[in-house]
Amino acid sequence: MHLLLALFLLISACSPAQQTDSRATVAATLAPDKVLIVYLSRTNNIKAIAEIIHKHVGGKLVALELVTPYPQDYRTTVEQVARENETGFLPALKTKIDSIQQYDVVFVGFPTWGMQLPPPVKSFLRQNDLSGKTVIPFNSNAGYGVGSSFQTVKELCPDSKILEGFTTKGGVERDGQYLVIKGQRADEVKREVKKWLQKLNVI
Numbered sequence: 001m002h003l004l005l006a007l008f009l010l011i012s013a014c015s016p017a018q019q020t021d022s023r024a025t026v027a028a029t030l031a032p033d034k035v036l037i038v039y040l041s042r043t044n045n046i047k048a049i050a051e052i053i054h055k056h057v058g059g060k061l062v063a064l065e066l067v068t069p070y071p072q073d074y075r076t077t078v079e080q081v082a083r084e085n086e087t088g089f090l091p092a093l094k095t096k097i098d099s100i101q102q103y104d105v106v107f108v109g110f111p112t113w114g115m116q117l118p119p120p121v122k123s124f125l126r127q128n129d130l131s132g133k134t135v136i137p138f139n140s141n142a143g144y145g146v147g148s149s150f151q152t153v154k155e156l157c158p159d160s161k162i163l164e165g166f167t168t169k170g171g172v173e174r175d176g177q178y179l180v181i182k183g184q185r186a187d188e189v190k191r192e193v194k195k196w197l198q199k200l201n202v203i
Helices: 002-013 045-057 074-087 119-127 149-156 183-199
Strands: 035-039 060-063 105-111 134-141 166-169
Touching: 035 045, 045 060, 045 105, 045 134, 045 183, 074 119, 105 119, 119 149, 134 149, 166 183
Parallel strands: 035 060, 035 105, 105 134, 134 166
Antiparallel strands: none
């Protein structure tokens, strides 16, 4: 009984800010000036999702840009990203967020690259202290899912409250499919995003 009680107290003592809780939500009275939406988008599908979120919650919308952009050639970029993931290299960001402490909620958007979190997003999360903030990931992928990307967000933000992320199928650059979240597909994603934000009690 003493062992069970100790185990219960240990579990209870774990900070919710250090765990991803799909049931966790934010206040519906979220102030727009306290919201930051940061995204990395190569084929503009993540940009499309970021803009949908922005229309619902307002806030500051920021695209992540690199000091040295990735090559236009898809295969060359894939090889470069693979090397960066293997070595732990974090590319330098041209984008700088002024007064990041003023934001309470940070949406972080990215595609799945090699079933992992893209290195530029790792750079952003390493360079900016998001302790005490609510971090909400959103993702597009080529149909293979988020891979380890959401888990990596959690690991890089150990003192943040990580909410349930959003993911949907985007383009397949390898096959020459770029921006696909447009027209009827955009309408579908708008409904999906709205349902997700309502589930999180954001709207």
